[in-house]
Amino acid sequence: MWWNVFGPGGGGRSLATFAKHNFLEMDIEFYPLAILPDRGIVLGLEPEIAIHKPKSLAMFKMATKTHLFLQTILRHLLTHNIDGEWEAYEFAKHYQDLGYFSHALEILLHNVLEDEAESGIGFEEGAVLPRVINFLQQFPHYLDVIVSCARKTEVALWEYLFSIVGTPKDLFEQCLAADQLKTATSYLLILHTLEPLVTTSQDTVRLLEKTLQAQDFELCKELVRFLNSIDSSGATLQQALSMVSVKH
Incomplete structure (x- = not known):
């Protein structure tokens, strides 16, 4: 995937500026047909087979599937770019009016939390979770995203999460x-x-x-x-x- 880091409409800077970091791979569990950049999703098809046992018939049909990719790009920017927090904000602000924008931020936080909690990297060099938290604080959804992620995460991970974001009481x-x-x-x-x-x-x-x-x-x-x-x-x-x- 190649993308304009400034989101829909562009921002007046060439992709060559970001040539070193603006390529990434993304796993999709269906056949992609189109990318909808203004919606931050990949649209595609997935085959489905239903077996009708009494008559031993197999029914084949195609189902429309979508895959949200905003969190994938945001994590890539926050992980690999020196100015990742600023670039991630510039990219994300074009999507902040979407109804599922908070959901994308929640997925971003959840994925990074699960990956880093086991290592307990905390605020050490190379840690991505603190950068994700700083990025999330730029949006009014911040407190909602934190609590929504926590309630959908195993209690065993809460201690690590709140050691980064602050205590639940605060x-x-x-x-x-x-x-x-x-x-x-x-x-x-x-x-x-x-x-x-x-x-x-x-x-x-x-x-x-x-x-x-x-x-x-x-x-x-x-x-x-x-x-x-x-x-x-x-x-x-x-x-x-x-x-x-x-x-x-």
């Missing part, structure tokens, strides 16, 4: 400060796994207060259900609700 506080209440709710699930019940309950009360102020009653219901799930006796929920009612 990220939760960032969500509260930025009024990203839905995202903060997602971090509560992680905090519940890592922190004592008392701490989680206190954080939930704080979030519930802000949610009530924002009149986001659907999110309030989610928080109430969360409190009820972490303590089936209902004591934690009653205590939290009493604390909120007292303050209001």
